[in-house]
Amino acid sequence: MQYTFKAGAAQIDITPPLGTVINGEFTSRYANKIADPLYAKALVLQGVNSTLLIVMVDTCAMQRDFLDDIRVTIAKETGIPFYNQLIASTHTHSAGSVTDLLMGHVDWAYRKRLSGLIVQAAKEAYARRQPAKIGWGSVDQPQHLLCRRYRMASGYRAINPVTGGLDAVKTNPFGDEGRIIEPTSVPDPGLRYLAVQGVDGRWISLLANYSLHYVGDCPRGTISADYFGHFANAVSAGLGADTDFVGMMSNGTSGEVNIWDFQHPDRYPTGDHRKSALIGNELAAAVVDSVPGIDWERNPGLGFSCSSFSVGVRKPSPTELDRAKEVVSATDYEKVEFGQPGCFEQVYAREQVLLAEFSDYRGIAVQSFRIGDGAIGALGGEFFAETGLKIKASWPNEKYFTICFANDYVGYVPPAHELEKGGYETWRCRTSFLATEAEETIRETLVEQLKRRVKEA
Secondary structure, X not given: OOOOOEEEEEEEEXXXXXXXXXXXXXXXXXXXXXXXXXXXXXXXXXXOOOEEEEEEEOOOOOOHHHHHHHHHHHHHHHOOOHHHEEEEEOOOOOOEOOOOEOEEOOOHHHHHHXXXXXXXXXXXXXXXXXXXXXXXXXXXXXXXXXEOEEEEOOOOOOEOOOOOOEOOOEEOOOOOHHHEEEEOOOOOOEEEEEEEEEOOOOEEEEEEEEOOOOOOOOOOOEEOOXXXXXXXXXXHHHHOOOOOOEEEEEEOOOXXXXXXXXXXXXXXXXXXXXXXXXXHHHHXXXXXXXXXXXXXXXOOOEEEEEEEEEEEEOOOOHHHHHHHHHXXXXXXHHHOOOOOOOHHHHHHHHHHHHHOOOOOEEEEEEEEEEEOOEEEEEOOOXXXXXXXXXXXXOOOOOOEEEEOOEOOOOEEEOOHHHHHHOOHHHOOEOOEOEOOOHHHHHHHHHHHHHHHHHHHO
16 A cells, blocks of 8 residues: 555653743742643644644643744744644643733743744654554543533622622632532533554554643642643553654633532542542543544545634723723732732733723634544634534534644633623633624634535545
8 A cells, every 4th residue: 555644743842940930820920840841742744735733732821923923933944834733732720821811921031932842843743754544533531521610509699800790600619619509511521532653553643632621730830731741641651652652632622611529529639730640541541442443544635724804802891991990000919919808800900901902803713624534623712612512513423623722812712601691711801802702603613614624525
């Protein structure tokens, strides 16, 4: 058989130095311990007519202004076209900061260094291309997924710090577990993956996808790849792969899903990294057990699609902006600490002032890759499980998953009916600001791309 398909993979250590800013919480943190290394992991897939690049980066979020320059450089140095590149964050909350998230600020020195390392990972993966085959796998793993948005008992006051009113749901009700009635959505249980081997059967890479936000079971100043890193290590060991193998876990549609079990608080081990290790190991074991059922494709066709458009931005009214400015004027932000009285009001007042300077519209890019009998979608924000399940339903088999935090970061993008309920994910700010109809527009755009891919296949 003549092999026309090639693949290559590489990983580059991107661990930041001690002292680097960490974001992903309400205020900035600084690295004082490195628990495990962080990586930029690249996978190149090359067919007769197309070459695709997928890069997973152990960081919380990356926006288009950072990533576009990287993609241009990669295109120049490898020949892989800009729109054939998918670069995404894992969304670990224990990594160097390259974009502002609430009061978690950018570390500009680390951001500059990281861009070159991502390019290096892509170049090394391209250089390692070899004749290869791919296969798709799917196994449900619902046991580690919990909707973190809850309907609470009558009389419960879930205060919205942006409007000052009451929300219909409460996200992460710490201390109020006894007043929980029920979660408000159903997570996506699918653990799906793309497996890549050389034609000689040696493992090149495995790219998995799971809709679990992150675990975060370590101190504030610790650098860690979270369960994403534990999965990669465990799947490599379980497959018996050599040191050139690159294991990758991507973040699916997990905007309202985490693993903080408020109703059964004793189900997981305590202690730093123990929960993330357990989850990563269990997911890896499920993948390894399912590998014998893979139907390998020797010369898979490759294709891509990308759509760019604009959606509206939710911004404060003049009255809301005036009220926010009063709070900001009276706040010493160097002394704001999470958990102190007034913290949420102070943080979100600042967000309103900054958000008011945004354009009235935000550019959106929706991307999809066709890889043999399967496909991967790419969305640049935090989407709910409902969105991901609807998109999966549009593909004719289980050989599909959606990678979020890809090519951009536009914050939370809840379905319209979830925006109406309120809750943390909906609070208007620079990480939740798209117009009410944004989720439907973005989702339908991706579904139409996938339908075209099916027709072309």
